[in-house]
Amino acid sequence: MSKVIKIISVVGARPNFMKISPFINQINNHNACSDIRINHLLVHTGQHYDDKMSNVFFEQLGIPKADINLGIGSGSHAEQVGKTMISFEKVLKNESPDWVIVVGDVNATLACSVTAKKLNIKVCHIESGLRSRDELMPEEVNRLVTDRISDLLLTPDMISFDNLLNEGISSEKIKFVGNIMIDTLDAQINKARNINLNNIIKNNLINKQDHILNSENIPFGLITLHRPSNVDILEVLQPVVRFFLDEVVNDYLLIWPIHPRTKKKLIDFNLWNEVLNCKKIIILNPISYQEMLKLNLEASIMFTDSGGLQEECTVLGTPCLTLRYNTERPITLFENGGASILTGNKIKDIKSNLNKIINKNIIPSRPKYWDGKTAYRCLNAIMKFK
Ligand code: UD1
Numbered sequence: 001m002s003k004v005i006k007i008i009s010v011v012g013a014r015p016n017f018m019k020i021s022p023f024i025n026q027i028n029n030h031n032a033c034s035d036i037r038i039n040h041l042l043v044h045t046g047q048h049y050d051d052k053m054s055n056v057f058f059e060q061l062g063i064p065k066a067d068i069n070l071g072i073g074s075g076s077h078a079e080q081v082g083k084t085m086i087s088f089e090k091v092l093k094n095e096s097p098d099w100v101i102v103v104g105d106v107n108a109t110l111a112c113s114v115t116a117k118k119l120n121i122k123v124c125h126i127e128s129g130l131r132s133r134d135e136l137m138p139e140e141v142n143r144l145v146t147d148r149i150s151d152l153l154l155t156p157d158m159i160s161f162d163n164l165l166n167e168g169i170s171s172e173k174i175k176f177v178g179n180i181m182i183d184t185l186d187a188q189i190n191k192a193r194n195i196n197l198n199n200i201i202k203n204n205l206i207n208k209q210d211h212i213l214n215s216e217n218i219p220f221g222l223i224t225l226h227r228p229s230n231v232d233i234l235e236v237l238q239p240v241v242r243f244f245l246d247e248v249v250n251d252y253l254l255i256w257p258i259h260p261r262t263k264k265k266l267i268d269f270n271l272w273n274e275v276l277n278c279k280k281i282i283i284l285n286p287i288s289y290q291e292m293l294k295l296n297l298e299a300s301i302m303f304t305d306s307g308g309l310q311e312e313c314t315v316l317g318t319p320c321l322t323l324r325y326n327t328e329r330p331i332t333l334f335e336n337g338g339a340s341i342l343t344g345n346k347i348k349d350i351k352s353n354l355n356k357i358i359n360k361n362i363i364p365s366r367p368k369y370w371d372g373k374t375a376y377r378c379l380n381a382i383m384k385f386k
Helices: 014-033 051-060 077-095 107-118 138-149 158-166 180-193 197-204 234-246 260-268 272-277 289-298 307-316 347-358 374-384
Strands: 004-011 037-044 099-103 122-126 152-155 174-176 220-224 253-257 281-284 301-304 320-322 340-342
Touching: 004 014, 004 077, 004 107, 014 037, 014 051, 014 099, 014 180, 014 307, 014 374, 037 077, 051 289, 077 107, 099 107, 107 122, 107 138, 122 138, 122 374, 152 158, 152 374, 158 174, 180 289, 180 307, 180 374, 197 281, 197 289, 220 289, 234 260, 234 272, 234 347, 253 289, 260 272, 272 281, 289 307, 301 307, 301 347, 307 320, 307 340, 320 347, 340 347
Parallel strands: 004 037, 004 099, 099 122, 122 152, 152 174, 220 253, 220 301, 253 281, 301 320, 320 340
Antiparallel strands: none
8 A cells, every 4th residue: 555644734824825836736746646645635724814815816826725724814913823723723633644834924824833743743834944033023923933843944045044053953954945936926927927907907996997007008116015014003104105195106106906904004094095096006905916926027116015025026027125124035135136125114215215226227036946846845855854
């Protein structure tokens, strides 16, 4: 009888979906041609639950429907982590997997890695070793705890590899495999190129219909903001919004697919109607992966606080202003060959860096092993683990 290995992979929130899709494809490839069978189950914690924050990614990236959905939903960090742990423990007791695979840095990553570890189940962390050194970020806490207890740590670059070594983690547990998100980017880019820009706007528009683009050739900037440090504080969010409304729109049309957290805060702070009524800002509902890729391909400039977009901008060569004071992804910074400049969230710094970056020659760049083959190296590392 051939050997069977049981693996549970976990997803919880939007940025997890593009990381798990190539891994599941790789398992299917493996099962088609190996004597060792992988019995795989996908668990969705349900932290992100909307069609637009979750289902559309499953459909577009060909991710099979989750075998188990924990239905955790919104809540404080403790509520999300606590509820996930309680539910996931039951799943693990029923299923007794050999491995639990977690990706990224969201609350599901933390909750499920700790739960598995306490049941003596091996944990593999994909996208390990990223460090912002800012423990006020919930994601940094998630990264630190998950990496400390994981049995196999798979890093996207050598900076992350060295971070883990410097924290005293044994080199035998760490493997540099590359960036799994770029596997998804490579798999989806041709479909993205063929999408019509105006259709993205028409299909997702929140403002009135007269915000539709008349031409595909208008230079535009793309905005994505969702970090609590940028959107939860009126004194931070208001000047940033004013800067977009009063200044940036003089040079660029702006397209802003809005995260639910950010929309809620704009409403709470009485800024929502003003943003919606500005003729030069196109406000969209959260968009699909391919739609975001298309907008990124066409954008003249990106304003973001997302980690994943810093990476995608680097590979696509889109000038990227990152409205943060630190990044867990220093390999994406201009001084390290990437496309991103850290601006923080003070207007004078965003403005001066905007002037700087548009005069720089940003070209597409691929750090080592950002080659579309990372999922293969991930599964290989798991299968060879002793
Ligand atoms: C989470 C992740 C963050 C990731 C981001 C991407 C953690 C700690 N944070 O932050 O790392 O970059 O996702 O999106 O895990 N909401 C909806 N519909 C949904 C999901 C959420 O309306 O499908 C609402 C929630 O009710 C909540 C807000 O959006 O009010 C924020 O959701 P939350 O799960 O707290 O985390 P994010 O800010 O999205």
